[in-house]
Amino acid sequence: MLVKLWQALLSGLSVGSVYALIAQGYYVTFITTGALNFGQGDFLMIGALFGVTCYVTLGLPYAIAIVGAVALLAIRTTLRHALSLSWVLSTVAVSIILKNAAVQIWGPEQIKFPSPFGDKVIHIGPAGIFPQELFIIFGSIGTVLLVQFFLKRAVLGKALTAVAYNRKAAAVMGINVQRMVVLAFVLSSALAGLGGVLIAPITFAWAYMGTVPGIKAFAAAIIGGLENPIGILIGGLAVGVLEQFFGIINSNLKEGITFLFVLLILAVRPTGLMGRKEIEKV
Amino acid sequence: MRLPVFAHTAPRDWIRFLVAAAVVLALPLVFHDPFFILVLQSLAYLFIVALGLDILVGWTGQISLGHAGLYAIGAYTSALLATRAGWPFWISAPIGVVVAGVAGALLAIPSLRAKGPYLAMVTLAFGFMIEVTSNRWQGLTNGPMGISAIPAPTLPDGEEMSPAQYFWLIAGVALLCQLLANNLLGSRVGRTLLALRGSEIAAQSVGVNVYRWKVLAFVISSVYAGLGGVFFAHQNGFINSDTFVFALSVSFLTSVLMGGSGTLYGPLVGSVILNLIPTVFARLHEYHLYIYGGIILVTIIFLPDGIVGSLLKLPVVRRWRRPPARIEPEPGGLAFHQARDDGQPVIEASNLTRDFGGIRALNRVNIAVRPRIVHGLIGPNGSGKSTLVNVLTGLYPPSSGEVRLQGGVLGRVRPHQMAKLGITRTFQSIRLFGELSVLDHVMVGYHLHLRAGIWRHLLQTTGAVDEEQLFRRKAMALLQFVGIAERAHEPAHNLPYGQQRLLEIARALALQPRLLLLDEPAAGVNPTEMQRLVKIIQDIRNGGVTQVVIEHHMDLIMGISDVVSVLDFGEKIAEGTTAEIQGNPKVIEAYLGTGLEAAHA
Numbered sequence: 008m009l010v011k012l013w014q015a016l017l018s019g020l021s022v023g024s025v026y027a028l029i030a031q032g033y034y035v036t037f038i039t040t041g042a043l044n045f046g047q048g049d050f051l052m053i054g055a056l057f058g059v060t061c062y063v064t065l066g067l068p069y070a071i072a073i074v075g076a077v078a079l080l081a082i083r084t085t086l087r088h089a090l091s092l093s094w095v096l097s098t099v100a101v102s103i104i105l106k107n108a109a110v111q112i113w114g115p116e117q118i119k120f121p122s123p124f125g126d127k128v129i130h131i132g133p134a135g136i137f138p139q140e141l142f143i144i145f146g147s148i149g150t151v152l153l154v155q156f157f158l159k160r161a162v163l164g165k166a167l168t169a170v171a172y173n174r175k176a177a178a179v180m181g182i183n184v185q186r187m188v189v190l191a192f193v194l195s196s197a198l199a200g201l202g203g204v205l206i207a208p209i210t211f212a213w214a215y216m217g218t219v220p221g222i223k224a225f226a227a228a229i230i231g232g233l234e235n236p237i238g239i240l241i242g243g244l245a246v247g248v249l250e251q252f253f254g255i256i257n258s259n260l261k262e263g264i265t266f267l268f269v270l271l272i273l274a275v276r277p278t279g280l281m282g283r284k285e286i287e288k289v
Numbered sequence: 290m291r292l293p294v295f296a297h298t299a300p301r302d303w304i305r306f307l308v309a310a311a312v313v314l315a316l317p318l319v320f321h322d323p324f325f326i327l328v329l330q331s332l333a334y335l336f337i338v339a340l341g342l343d344i345l346v347g348w349t350g351q352i353s354l355g356h357a358g359l360y361a362i363g364a365y366t367s368a369l370l371a372t373r374a375g376w377p378f379w380i381s382a383p384i385g386v387v388v389a390g391v392a393g394a395l396l397a398i399p400s401l402r403a404k405g406p407y408l409a410m411v412t413l414a415f416g417f418m419i420e421v422t423s424n425r426w427q428g429l430t431n432g433p434m435g436i437s438a439i440p441a442p443t444l445p446d447g448e449e450m451s452p453a454q455y456f457w458l459i460a461g462v463a464l465l466c467q468l469l470a471n472n473l474l475g476s477r478v479g480r481t482l483l484a485l486r487g488s489e490i491a492a493q494s495v496g497v498n499v500y501r502w503k504v505l506a507f508v509i510s511s512v513y514a515g516l517g518g519v520f521f522a523h524q525n526g527f528i529n530s531d532t533f534v535f536a537l538s539v540s541f542l543t544s545v546l547m548g549g550s551g552t553l554y555g556p557l558v559g560s561v562i563l564n565l566i567p568t569v570f571a572r573l574h575e576y577h578l579y580i581y582g583g584i585i586l587v588t589i590i591f592l593p594d595g596i597v598g599s600l601l602k603l604p605v606v607r608r609w610r611r612p613p614a615r616i617e618p619e620p621g622g623l624a625f626h627q628a629r630d631d632g633q634p635v636i637e638a639s640n641l642t643r644d645f646g647g648i649r650a651l652n653r654v655n656i657a658v659r660p661r662i663v664h665g666l667i668g669p670n671g672s673g674k675s676t677l678v679n680v681l682t683g684l685y686p687p688s689s690g691e692v693r694l695q696g697g698v699l700g701r702v703r704p705h706q707m708a709k710l711g712i713t714r715t716f717q718s719i720r721l722f723g724e725l726s727v728l729d730h731v732m733v734g735y736h737l738h739l740r741a742g743i744w745r746h747l748l749q750t751t752g753a754v755d756e757e758q759l760f761r762r763k764a765m766a767l768l769q770f771v772g773i774a775e776r777a778h779e780p781a782h783n784l785p786y787g788q789q790r791l792l793e794i795a796r797a798l799a800l801q802p803r804l805l806l807l808d809e810p811a812a813g814v815n816p817t818e819m820q821r822l823v824k825i826i827q828d829i830r831n832g833g834v835t836q837v838v839i840e841h842h843m844d845l846i847m848g849i850s851d852v853v854s855v856l857d858f859g860e861k862i863a864e865g866t867t868a869e870i871q872g873n874p875k876v877i878e879a880y881l882g883t884g885l886e887a888a889h890a
Contacts, residue, residue: 043406096546099539100585107578218535222413229410259425266414266421270399273411277402 014134015251021140021209023247024147028202029224030231030239031151032195035158037233038171039191042098047199048221049102049109054200055207055216056113059120102217109214117216122208139208146205148240150198155236167191226269232282242280294748295468297475297757306468313460317453326452327524328568333459334520335564337466339544339556341513344470346542347550348479349506350486351400352409355416356514356541359396361423361533363389363515364522365430368439371523378442382519389515390508397507401500416538423530435529439522459520466513469747471553473509476746477732477739477757480725482506483551484733487722494682494716495800496708496737505743514541540564547588549595558596613778616728619759622766625832626711626801633696635660635804635835636681636712641690643676650676652859653690658804658837663830665850665867666839669879672856674839675717678806681837682714683707709737711803715793715810717839721781728777730792731764734799764799770828771795772821787818794825798834805829806837811845823849847871855879 029047036044044050124138158164169177170187178184202224203217210216223246231242246265254261272280292298317326338360345351367385370376399411423430430436441449442458450458473479481502485492489499522528540563548559563584570580592599600606634657643651651673658664668674679685681692683704692699694710702710722730739760741753768774771791776784781792790810797805807826811819819842826849829836840846846853846867853870855863857879863870870876 037406041405043409096539096543096585097589100582100589103578103582103585107576107582111575222417222535226410226414229407233406259421262425263418263421266417269410269414270418273403273407274399277404277407279407282407 010133011255012252013132015255016248017131017134017136018140019248019251020244021136021143021247022206022250023227023244024144025202025206025220025243026224026227026246027240027243028147028150028205029199029220030228030243031154031236032198033225033228034233034236034239035154035167035198036191036195037228039167040188043225044192044195045098045221045225046102046105047195047224048217048219049105050196050199050217051203051206051220052109052212052214052217053105054203055120055212056109056118056203056214057200058204058207059113059118059212062123063118063120102221106214106217113212113214115214117211117213120207120212137209139205143205143209147202150201151236151240154194154198163190223265226265229279230269230272232279234283235279235281238279238281291751294750295472296751296754297472297749298468302471306464309464310461313457313464317456323452326456328565330452330456330459330520330524332561332564333456333463334517334524335541335544336557336560337459337463337520338514338517338541339548339560340463340466340470341510341517342541343545343548343550343552343556344474344482344513345506345510346545347552347555348474348482348486349503351503351506352542353412353510354409354535354538354542355396355412355414355419356510357533357535357537358416358419359389359392359511359514360518360521360537360541361419362392363518364528364533365423365436365518366515367519368436368522368528369429371439372436378440378523382442382523385519385522386512386515389518390512393507393511393514394504396511397504400507401503413535413538416535420530420533420535423533430530432530435527437527439526439528441523441526455524462516462520466516467553467557472749473743473747474553476749476753477741478505478743478746480729480733481736483725483729484722487725488720490684490704491716491720491722491796492733493704494708494713495734495796496705496713497733498705543585545595547585547592547595549598549601552595552597552601555595555597562596616761616765616777618765618769618774619762620766622763623770624763624801625798625829625834626803627833631660633660634658634693635695637693638677638681638687639691639693641677641680641692642688643673643680643685644688650859651680651687654856654859654861656854656861656864658835659852660835661830661833662835662851663826663849664835664837665846665853666837666856667841667843667846667853667870668856672879673859674856675808676859677856678714678808678837678839682712682806708800708802711800712806713797713800713802713804714806715790715797715808717808717812719786719789719793721789721792724780724782726778727768727773727781727784727792728761728764730781730796731767731799732760734796735760735764737800767795767798770798771825787814790814791818791822791825798829802834804835804837806839808839809841810838811840811842819845 029051032047033043036042122137122139124142126137128135129138129141158168166177166182167187167190169180169182170184174184177187199221202220203212206220224243227243227246228239229242230245231238231240233239246268249264249268250261253264276282316329320326338356342353342356345353363385366388367378367381370381370384371378396412396415400408403411424432426432427434441455443449444454481492481497485497485499485502493499521532544560544563545556546559547563548557549555566581566584567577570577573580588595594602637657639655641651641654641656642649654673654677656677666674666677676685680687683702683706686701694712707713722733725733739756741750741756745753765774765777768777771794773784773788773791773795776788781789784792790813794807794810810826811822814822823845826836826838838846838850850867853865853867854861855870855873855876862875862879863873865873
């Protein structure tokens, strides 16, 4: 049993770090625009499938696959700045269109995406883990930290944060708000795309792979508190590990536990575990 | 002649519904194609769901990304009762609807305090829980294999309904649903929902129990969703878990937004158009999702108010709509609460302290407001005046200290309960109810005085309609009192700033409060309006109502106050008559800094 738990913890951290990565995308768009990009899951899917094309079909190295996927996403997302109302539905609409496109380009089948690190299991204690899973953990958490560094230290990142804080004041200071909003969406989609490339070797790549991770990442972001990047990281890892733990008991529970968990948390803390408790100024 | 119910429905509305009923009756008779009739059935029950969702989304301002879950609950409940227990449709269907309503009430619990994306998550999680349950709990739902042989409803002679008859049933119920929704939304219920959508805090200030009304909106919405689900389950005799997915919730939401959320007929238009797309473009099924997604995008970009919402905004349509009838103010309709002057303070706070994080906004403040006076409250910015009002009206609980009302100590009282105790307020930053008309703002103010509840408004009984009209006349009297009666039917946000402040006073007065707290009523008010404001405050006092007035305009405060309290850095530094305050060195110091001699010393 202990071995199982250890194994679940390792796999959970791996899946959870991908959730955390995607969830960071929700964070970035939410703080800048107050809107959520519900297309996240499908950008993950596009990232993975594009990665397959680059890596398997064209035989390019893994790194280029990542860059290619991210670049494509960047281009696609710049199209969305024209939308300013009913964001939620518009992003859902974009994701519906993306799915249809994916089916037409790559077909409806699941495509295998071989890991560049091979399939040799690494043993950590009594449990085994694929090298890809380890790479996911470090890659995702590293990226999350990089994004934070970018937002807190880089001038562009600070501009983004400024827009988040007060759009009008940022505009007065000469920041192109529109461009920053686009940047936020590009960044968030790119994070999802990266997540797709990372996770595809241990799942499969196919047109419908994105919906569930996209929603679970949203749950992770909400659990942590949408405005708290550290909370989101913890939320993501927690969701991943929780799922694997409950997966030991019953595979049906595994599917539902995240949503039960998020309902329970929101019933007690309406802005997530580490979200700011809002006091409305009157 | 007036009917005892539907008393408010005008003849032209009846004609409209008779025409709609005739169309419903004729459709299956004219078109015999079985597939067409099946499509008609689907349109009718999907419309019911969209209508219910609009009550939640468009009117109450909540969001639901989990309506497929409520729809599923209705469908499964009725289907299981019919197949496993062998109950007839006429029993299983109402139970399905009730169970969906109960589920909606449960869903409301975590939704009450959650806002924006957090609320979206609650409903989304609920939808997914139901989706996973229907997919995985095979013992109950049989998952993707589904439940088959769900019987169609039977006629009195024991025969199963034909598809056309089933369509008539669904469409008839759908018509009734629309009629009842029109009743509800056109009445006090719709007005209250719009009010809490506009500003929960302002709605609470006149006694609206925001939680209760949100639960109500969730339950109504869930009942409609469950009803749609029930009709779906008995349509083809087969349901499985593939139907009740997130995409279905999205499509419900899309119907509402496409038709126009917050309009009466938007859901009808939106759901019919959206759900016809797959049928119309059946031959292009490979591109179906492109078309579907594209239509959503196009609607959102070009018709942000939805189809009906955009039509209503067209100048032609606006002119064509009949102007609202003139309402004569009720003679003697202006009533104030009559306070007994027994010398007891109306409200009394002792050692009141309130901290925000590390900041102490109020520090051991003692204040007692005597009845039938104007009690001025002044102090430099950030001295804690608004915090004091917020604590006294129950918006923030005090960190320590107590508030006594007519001698009794108040426990934790929420703002709407404060309103019940006769205490209300206006707001420093104006809080109006979105697009509600000036008159309707005052009507919301009467919330605690209106006796007819949801059932009577649902049926529009003569009693409910008469009460509504009486209070409309009273509201006119109140608007006349503050001097904005001529703008009664305009959306409140069209009023200039000063008149919006007067409207807030009228709304608060509708409650007939014993204590009225005015938070900077003169901010942004022009000199003419200022004179009117002074007169109004004096009239209210002469009417017998106690007032606490926060202001920065010293002329105003010194002109109207009987007693003035001065706050500085969260502490009360002085209290007395206007003359005493004007000569008080501490007050002068707080406002102007220390004198020259002190600075040199």
